[in-house]
Amino acid sequence: MRKPFIAGNWKMFKTTAEAVKFAEDFLKLYEKDDVRVAICAPFTQLAALKKAFEGTGVAIGAQNMHFADNGAFTGEISADMLAEIGVNYCIIGHSERRQYFGETDESVNKKLHQAFAHDIVPILCVGETLEQRDAGREYDVVREQLVRDLEGLSEIQMRHMTIAYEPIWAIGTGRTASPEQANEMCGAIRDIVEELYDTDISCDVTIQYGGSVKPANATELMNMPEIDGALVGGASLKPEEFIQIVNF
Numbered sequence: 001m002r003k004p005f006i007a008g009n010w011k012m013f014k015t016t017a018e019a020v021k022f023a024e025d026f027l028k029l030y031e032k033d034d035v036r037v038a039i040c041a042p043f044t045q046l047a048a049l050k051k052a053f054e055g056t057g058v059a060i061g062a063q064n065m066h067f068a069d070n071g072a073f074t075g076e077i078s079a080d081m082l083a084e085i086g087v088n089y090c091i092i093g094h095s096e097r098r099q100y101f102g103e104t105d106e107s108v109n110k111k112l113h114q115a116f117a118h119d120i121v122p123i124l125c126v127g128e129t130l131e132q133r134d135a136g137r138e139y140d141v142v143r144e145q146l147v148r149d150l151e152g153l154s155e156i157q158m159r160h161m162t163i164a165y166e167p168i169w170a171i172g173t174g175r176t177a178s179p180e181q182a183n184e185m186c187g188a189i190r191d192i193v194e195e196l197y198d199t200d201i202s203c204d205v206t207i208q209y210g211g212s213v214k215p216a217n218a219t220e221l222m223n224m225p226e227i228d229g230a231l232v233g234g235a236s237l238k239p240e241e242f243i244q245i246v247n248f
């Protein structure tokens with residue numbers, strides 16, 4: 001049985017002081033239950049958040065990492081550095097990184113291997129543009145991303161993986177995929193995992209939906225059978241909004 005998993009992606013928002021304030025306010029509202037919760041914050045906030053969420057069940061995640069162990073890569077952060085802080089998750093291949101920072105399926109694949117090698121659970125993001133959906137190519141696009149991104153990952157790694165379906169046209173636009181559209185693609189992703197691995201693994205893998213998830217649409221999305229959770233951008237920045245999504 002898959003446990004629902006709600007993760008916030010803060011993107012490039014909040015200073016450390018603001019992050020700690022968020023944690024204090026959120027923890028006043030949060031009651032641990034059967035939902036996994038994580039906050040994926042900018043690198044500089046991770047140590048403070050780890051401390052603030054200690055013993056509460058709220059996990060922390062990064063939003064990117066480099067695929068090499070170390071080296072002359074100015075401005076980059078390694079998996080070791082994240083693991084030392086106790087980072088539990090790392091978003092990999094977010095469409096904003098693919099679009100603005102030259103992330104490719106090849107680098108995404110290397111990063112997935114690197115994350116697992118350091119016991120960091122990846123949240124792999126895939127999704128199509130509006131143009132691709134309008135052309136009826138959304139399934140092919142997502143399939144191609146998955147086949148390339150997942151190359152060489154073991155069965156055990158796949159079992160622990162989280163995949164986030166984030167249609168690019170729904171990110172930060174206020175235009176959510178309908179629960180049916182989101183469910184259909186999450187189901188298609190599960191079928192692809194089944195095809196690449198096996199039925200057991202496809203039943204275990206966590207598949208989130210992301211793109212304009214808000215308190216007003218969270219319940220409907222989360223009640224869909226193929227959707228196991230949400231990757232939440234804007235609405236994860238305010239404790240009083242994020243808690244409503246966590247308590248969907």
Ligand code: 13P
Pocket residue numbers: 009094166170171172173174210211212213231232233234235
């Ligand atoms: P919004 O929830 O702000 O649309 O962002 C979604 C997202 O990109 C999460 O990774």
